[in-house]
Amino acid sequence: DTAVSQTPKYLVTQMGNDKSIKCEQNLGHDTMYWYKQDSKKFLKIMFSYNNKELIINETVPNRFSPKSPDKAHLNLHINSLELGDSAVYFCASSQERGRRGTDTQYFGPGTRLTVL
Amino acid sequence: GDSVTQMEGPVTLSEEAFLTINCTYTATGYPSLFWYVQYPGEGLQLLLKATKADDKGSNKGFEATYRKETTSFHLEKGSVQVSDSAVYFCALSVNTGRRALTFGSGTRLQVQP
Numbered sequence: 001d002t003a004v005s006q007t008p009k010y011l012v013t014q015m016g017n018d019k020s021i022k023c024e025q026n027l028g029h030d031t032m033y034w035y036k037q038d039s040k041k042f043l044k045i046m047f048s049y050n051n052k053e054l055i056i057n058e059t060v061p062n063r064f065s066p067k068s069p070d071k072a073h074l075n076l077h078i079n080s081l082e083l084g085d086s087a088v089y090f091c092a093s094s095q096e097r098g099r100r101g102t103d104t105q106y107f108g109p110g111t112r113l114t115v116l
Numbered sequence: 117g118d119s120v121t122q123m124e125g126p127v128t129l130s131e132e133a134f135l136t137i138n139c140t141y142t143a144t145g146y147p148s149l150f151w152y153v154q155y156p157g158e159g160l161q162l163l164l165k166a167t168k169a170d171d172k173g174s175n176k177g178f179e180a181t182y183r184k185e186t187t188s189f190h191l192e193k194g195s196v197q198v199s200d201s202a203v204y205f206c207a208l209s210v211n212t213g214r215r216a217l218t219f220g221s222g223t224r225l226q227v228q229p
Binding site: 041045100104108 | 150152154158159162165186203207216217218219221222224
């Protein structure tokens with residue numbers, strides 16, 4: 001009954017490879033996010049989807065491509081991996097409340113990506 | 117743009133000591149404020165939140181009050197335990213359509229027995 005789940009938990013790969021991280025939420029939320037946490041623990045938004053529509057696309061290399069097949073899933077595909085992509089990637093979800101703002105964001109356990 | 121500033125860590129305390137972690141913010145709109153906690157090797161968990169001025173969020177003995185006049189949301193706990201050792205993140209979210217969380221840099225708390 002995990003609320004926000006991510007797979008895999010650990011991902012070790014070589015430079016130049018293409019990899020995907022999957023995220024699923026069973027909270028019935030309509031908005032999902034990807035955040036990146038660097039080696040100094042700093043967290044920054046990468047993407048956000050609301051009802052399968054991209055609403056935030058921060059300054060992220062276009063090697064990163066999010067895909068939302070439905071409201072409960074938001075996957076992150078990364079092409080041509082680089083050393084600097086090594087980080088922990090967190091998925092999150094929330095429920096939009098219109099003019100009342102956004103409800104609390106719930107985070108997945110994270111995926112630690114190591115690029116060798 | 118929006119930003120959150122937290123005190124630098126690590127903060128090292130003895131068990132049962134009083135904890136304060138300072139957090140101040142700048143925001144273009146009227147933000148909601150959050151404290152998240154990350155235990156070693158785990159993801160982020162919401163610790164507490166406040167959505168309007170003078171609201172006090174509280175959970176597990178932790179408290180923070182939304183101070184609009186000083187743009188602050190300081191985290192406090194009267195008596196810390198070893199199990200409170202973690203990284204604490206202050207964050208904000210503004211209702212301007214963007215709605216992503218803007219995080220502070222995190223403060224590592226180490227509690228010694």
